[in-house]
Amino acid sequence: MENNNECPFRTRPVIKYLGPHITASLISCPTCGRTHLRDEKTGDTAPFMAWCEEVQQAISKIKRPLLVAVMGCEVNGPGEAKHADVGIALGKTKAILFKHGQVVRSVPLNSAVQVLLEEVERTW
Numbered sequence: 001m002e003n004n005n006e007c008p009f010r011t012r013p014v015i016k017y018l019g020p021h022i023t024a025s026l027i028s029c030p031t032c033g034r035t036h037l038r039d040e041k042t043g044d045t046a047p048f049m050a051w052c053e054e055v056q057q058a059i060s061k062i063k064r065p066l067l068v069a070v071m072g073c074e075v076n077g078p079g080e081a082k083h084a085d086v087g088i089a090l091g092k093t094k095a096i097l098f099k100h101g102q103v104v105r106s107v108p109l110n111s112a113v114q115v116l117l118e119e120v121e122r123t124w
Helices: 014-021 046-059 109-123
Strands: 024-028 066-071 086-090 094-099 102-108
Touching: 024 046, 046 066, 046 109, 066 109, 086 109, 094 109, 102 109
Parallel strands: 024 066, 066 086
Antiparallel strands: 086 094, 094 102
16 A cells, blocks of 8 residues: 655656756846847847847757856846856857856857857757
8 A cells, every 4th residue: 555645756756747847948138228239220139039039949959957048248148147057148249158157258249159059068
């Protein structure tokens, strides 16, 4: 006879139940006036949002808890997203790769998303 007071996770690990629901998450900034990736003519932040969408699509395949940040400026981005495991903060011509708010390195803007995703793959 089974003891009804026994925790079911002692015999059936919680990961078995939560596994399909564990995924990476994306956070981004609210695109203030310092956001560098904008349409030059209109000032629209659609290019920045496209980068966020690209990262979201890529990390949606990750089946482990991970918080990834895409921030619009290198001045405040790493600090505002210091709780993220890894992220990029965009500048005018370069991007900053950071982990837990600490700058790891500077990368060319045109390869920032690729570098971020490589860092995620390599580290996590």
